[in-house]
Amino acid sequence: MPKFVELWVYLSATPLFGLTATLVVYVLAQAAYTRLQQAAWANPVLWSVITLASLLTLTGVDYPTYFSGAQFIHFLLGPAVVALGWPLWQRRDELRQHWHALLLAALVGGAVAGGSAMALGWVMGLPHEVVVSLAPKSVTAPVAMGIADKIGGIPALAAVFAVITGMVGALSGKFLLGLLGVGTDRTGWMVHGFALGTAAHGIGAARALQVDADAGAYAGLALGLQVILASLLIPLVFRLI
Amino acid sequence: MQSLGELLSRGLALPFPGPVIGMLLLLLALRWPLVRVPVAVCAGFLLSHLSLLFVPVGVGVMTHLGLLSQYGVRMLVVIVLSTWLGLAVTAWVLRTLLGRTHA
Numbered sequence: 001m002p003k004f005v006e007l008w009v010y011l012s013a014t015p016l017f018g019l020t021a022t023l024v025v026y027v028l029a030q031a032a033y034t035r036l037q038q039a040a041w042a043n044p045v046l047w048s049v050i051t052l053a054s055l056l057t058l059t060g061v062d063y064p065t066y067f068s069g070a071q072f073i074h075f076l077l078g079p080a081v082v083a084l085g086w087p088l089w090q091r092r093d094e095l096r097q098h099w100h101a102l103l104l105a106a107l108v109g110g111a112v113a114g115g116s117a118m119a120l121g122w123v124m125g126l127p128h129e130v131v132v133s134l135a136p137k138s139v140t141a142p143v144a145m146g147i148a149d150k151i152g153g154i155p156a157l158a159a160v161f162a163v164i165t166g167m168v169g170a171l172s173g174k175f176l177l178g179l180l181g182v183g184t185d186r187t188g189w190m191v192h193g194f195a196l197g198t199a200a201h202g203i204g205a206a207r208a209l210q211v212d213a214d215a216g217a218y219a220g221l222a223l224g225l226q227v228i229l230a231s232l233l234i235p236l237v238f239r240l241i
Numbered sequence: 242m243q244s245l246g247e248l249l250s251r252g253l254a255l256p257f258p259g260p261v262i263g264m265l266l267l268l269l270a271l272r273w274p275l276v277r278v279p280v281a282v283c284a285g286f287l288l289s290h291l292s293l294l295f296v297p298v299g300v301g302v303m304t305h306l307g308l309l310s311q312y313g314v315r316m317l318v319v320i321v322l323s324t325w326l327g328l329a330v331t332a333w334v335l336r337t338l339l340g341r342t343h344a
Contacts, residue, residue, distance in 0.1 A: 018297075026293045045292050049299035056303070063304045070297035077294045079287060085267035086284035092268075101338035108334050113327025120319040126312060134319065138327055141298050160305045161320060163298055168324045176325055182332050191335050199327030206291040216288070222331075224264055 017061070018069025025051045038210060040171050045203060077202070081140075084205075084220030091217055102194065102218075106225040109198040113138040114234070117161075129154055135238075137161040139230040140201040140223060147231055151238040162201065169200020170207035189214040197222025 029044035029051065036042040056066055067074070088095065095102070117134040133153030136144040141162040148158030173196045182191050193215030196204035201223045209216030271280065 022293075022296055026296055030292075045295050045299060048293075048296045049302070052296065052300045053303040056300070063301060066300065067297060070300070073294055074297040076287065077298075080291055080294055082264050082267050083280075083284035083287040085264040085271070086280055087288070088264075089268055089271045098339065101335060104338060105331050105335035109327055109331025112330040113323055116326045117319055117323035120322055121316075124315045124319060126315060126319070130312065130316070134323075137320065137323070156305055159298070160302050161316075163295075163302050164317070164320050165324050166295070167299075168321050169328060172321075172325070173328055176328055177332055180329055180332060182336065187336075187339055191332050191339070194335055195328045195332040198331040199324055202291070203295050206295060209288060209291055220264075 015069035015072075018066040019072055020069070021052060021055065021066070022048070022070050022073055025055070040174055040207075043167070043170055043207065045170065045206065046167055077142075081202075081220075081224070084217075084224065087213065087217035088221055091214075095221070102221065103225065105194060106198055106222055107229060109195065110138055110226050110229055113165075113199050114230070130157065132238075133157040134161055135234055136230055137165045138199050138201060139226050141166075143227050143231055147234050150235045163203070166200045166203025169196055169204040173200060173204060173207065174211060184212075186214060190218050193218035194222045198226055201226060 026044060026048045029047045032047070033039075033042045033044045052066075055061075056063065114135045114137060117137055118131050121131040121134050129152065132151055133148045133155075135151065135153065136147040136158055139147065139162060141159040144158045144162040145155035147153075149155045174192070177192055177195060182188050182195075184192075189212045193205075193208040193212070196208045196215070197219030200207075205216065205219035205223050208219035267280065
């Protein structure tokens, strides 16, 4: 028994632990998700996170130790965003035709998402720095942290908001948009994906990509636009106020 | 493959929205037919596992549970409602504008 404990202590302290745990849990979550016919509530990201967080709490492994292994997966996020250029290139003619509609939708949608979050937060009496940290919540987490830092918010909190926003969008997006009568023809998927990418960044885009290739491509475009627009405009708006 | 790797690293080395600049660079590079096949393979692989890449950040939320429980339900309500509003408005604006260009 002591040998086993020693082995566990050794293993859980190496980067390999975080990496292996993440991969194994995700593969299981993905399998369950496929089994359940890709129901939104069975979202593999959500369940992987819950399982891993419980696992870390149970075993007493702290987040930095876990992340030393998981960072290899985390690092791939950068190249993955670059890779989103590929589905866009495949649809370049369509994009050239509709670029003004897409840009305007991104601008209005992003402003409404961030603005309504701040307004609601203010009405509910949340402290000022929390309200400010809500502004970049529809931008992907690492960029949201940078923006929050610039405008006097709390970067860690902004990242948490961004991740929760992504989850909410991924979980409820398809249902909500279906309710609003967004169809499942090509234009429907386009609108679907673009809305998910605008309001729920990468996590929404990942979900869109699983649902439909067109939806995924437009979600990628929307998340890219959101990053550019938000990092330029949010600090500017705050300076003017 | 190598050209893609180089392009990726160059894209990532740029300041601030690095990956987004990388995405724009990739779009430019795709004008060159030689890179298309390796890019398609790589991009297909990365994107099919995009969900997995968000798991580590998600687990990071756990480290801020203290902050969250402080404001708890109010914060969650704010996030859920504003996300729905964002989704609905984006979809509505885009659908209206696209409808106009088609008609």
